[in-house]
Amino acid sequence: xxxxxxxxxxxxxxxxxxxxxxxxxxxxxxxxxxxxxxxxxxxxxxxxxxxxxxxxxxxxxxxxxxxxxxxxxxxxxxxxxxxxxxxxxxxxxxxxxxxxxxxxxxxxxxxxxxxxxxxxxxxxxxxxxxxxxxxxxxxxxxxxxxxxxxxxxxxxxxxxxxxxxxxxxxxxxxxxxxxxxxxxxxxxxxxxxxx
Ligand code: ATP
Numbered sequence: 001x002x003x004x005x006x007x008x009x010x011x012x013x014x015x016x017x018x019x020x021x022x023x024x025x026x027x028x029x030x031x032x033x034x035x036x037x038x039x040x041x042x043x044x045x046x047x048x049x050x051x052x053x054x055x056x057x058x059x060x061x062x063x064x065x066x067x068x069x070x071x072x073x074x075x076x077x078x079x080x081x082x083x084x085x086x087x088x089x090x091x092x093x094x095x096x097x098x099x100x101x102x103x104x105x106x107x108x109x110x111x112x113x114x115x116x117x118x119x120x121x122x123x124x125x126x127x128x129x130x131x132x133x134x135x136x137x138x139x140x141x142x143x144x145x146x147x148x149x150x151x152x153x154x155x156x157x158x159x160x161x162x163x164x165x166x167x168x169x170x171x172x173x174x175x176x177x178x179x180x181x182x183x184x185x186x187x188x189x190x191x192x193x194x195x
Pocket of ligand 1: 012132
C-alpha cells in the first residue's frame with residue numbers, strides 16, 4: 001500500500017530567522033507527523049512590512065536550514081504579488097502533487113487568522129497546526145468553527161524577531177537567539193542597524 005504524502009508548510013517573515021523557528025522546525029521533523037516540511041519566507045507580507053529585503057530573509061533561512069526532510073521554498077519571494085497563504089498552498093500543491101497539506105502557525109498568529117485572504121477557501125485546503133508560544137495561550141473559542149486546527153505542544157522557545165531587532169539597535173548580543181550563519185550574515189550586511 002502506498003502511503004499518502006503529508007506536507008507541512010511553515011510560512012513567516014523570518015525577519016530574521018531565529019532559534020525559536022529552528023527549534024520548531026527540528027521538533028516538527030522529529031515528530032514524524034509529516035513526510036516533508038516546507039519553509040516559506042514571505043516575499044511581500046501584506047499585513048505588516050518587513051525590515052530586511054525578501055532576498056536577505058530568504059538567504060538567512062537558506063543558510064540555517066539544512067536537513068534532508070526540510071525544503072526551503074522561494075515561491076513567495078519569486079511571486080510578484082502580496083504573499084497570500086492561499087496562493088502559496090495552491091502553488092505547492094501544484095508542485096508537490098497529491099497529499100495532505102497542513103499549515104504551521106504560532107499561537108500568537110491565531111488572533112489574526114480570520115483576516116487572512118480567502119480564509120474560508122484556505123481552510124478547506126489545509127489543517128492548521130498551532131504551536132503554543134510562551135505568553136500566547138490558545139483561546140479556542142475565538143477560532144471560527146470552519147477552521148480545522150489542532151494544538152502542537154513542543155515547549156517552544158521564548159524568542160522573537162522583534163526582540164532580536166531591538167537588541168541589535170541597542171547594540172546588545174544576539175548570539176543566544178540566532179544561529180552562527182545568521183549572525184554572520186546580519187553583521188556582514190549590517191542589517192537591522194547592526195554595528
Ligand atoms: P516578529 O517578532 O517580527 O513578529 P516572529 O519572531 O514572530 O517575528 P515570524 O517570522 O513572524 O517571527 O513568525 C513566523 C511563524 O513562526 C509564525 O507562525 C510565528 O507564530 C512562529 N514563531 C515565531 N517565533 C516562534 C517561536 N519562538 N516559537 C514557535 N513559533 C514561533
